[in-house]
Amino acid sequence: MTDVPPRAELILGQEVPDGLAEELVAALTGLGAPPARTRRAVDHRGVEDIPWMVLVSLPLQAFLGGLGAEAVKDAYASFKGLVRKVARPASSAPGALGEAHEARPLLLQDPVGGLSIVLEADLPAEAYERLAGLDLTAFSVGPLHYDRAQGRWRSVLDEAAG
Numbered sequence: 001m002t003d004v005p006p007r008a009e010l011i012l013g014q015e016v017p018d019g020l021a022e023e024l025v026a027a028l029t030g031l032g033a034p035p036a037r038t039r040r041a042v043d044h045r046g047v048e049d050i051p052w053m054v055l056v057s058l059p060l061q062a063f064l065g066g067l068g069a070e071a072v073k074d075a076y077a078s079f080k081g082l083v084r085k086v087a088r089p090a091s092s093a094p095g096a097l098g099e100a101h102e103a104r105p106l107l108l109q110d111p112v113g114g115l116s117i118v119l120e121a122d123l124p125a126e127a128y129e130r131l132a133g134l135d136l137t138a139f140s141v142g143p144l145h146y147d148r149a150q151g152r153w154r155s156v157l158d159e160a161a162g
Helices: 018-030 060-067 070-087 125-132 156-161
Strands: 008-012 036-040 054-057 106-109 116-119 145-147 152-154
Touching: 008 018, 018 036, 018 054, 018 070, 060 106, 070 106, 125 145, 125 152, 152 156
Parallel strands: 008 036, 054 106
Antiparallel strands: 008 054, 106 116, 145 152
16 A cells, blocks of 8 residues: 655635636745645635635645745745735735735645644744744644734634633
8 A cells, every 4th residue: 555645735715816826836835845736615605614815735744844944945935925915915906816805814724633824914924933833733723823912823712622
């Protein structure tokens, strides 16, 4: 029996242009993520869904572990720029991605454990630095959000559960 290498999956909102999807795949590949498959989200979502623009499903701990490596520093900077581009799209041009849409985050989600990390457009540099060294085994329920006041990644649901 052969082990099949894990795949990353990008689930894109209908309003995400194909070119941006290609940039995301290239950025994730440059950061060492497994090969990515892209698909579009269904138009109709329930009100309980997190209003994300792009959902990236990949083995999170391995991906985050690779973010700190010196060899991927340029790719990492590019990825942070794409998160900003996805989460806070420019709405000045007609037909632009963000037209009539509020800012929505990019979600990283582990396909096995289901833990997710919310990447908002305006995250400070320290959030990305702490993300690279984040130990996901410390969390059982997500989503994880960066708490600017406390300077750390946290899961409010984990904290509420005790």
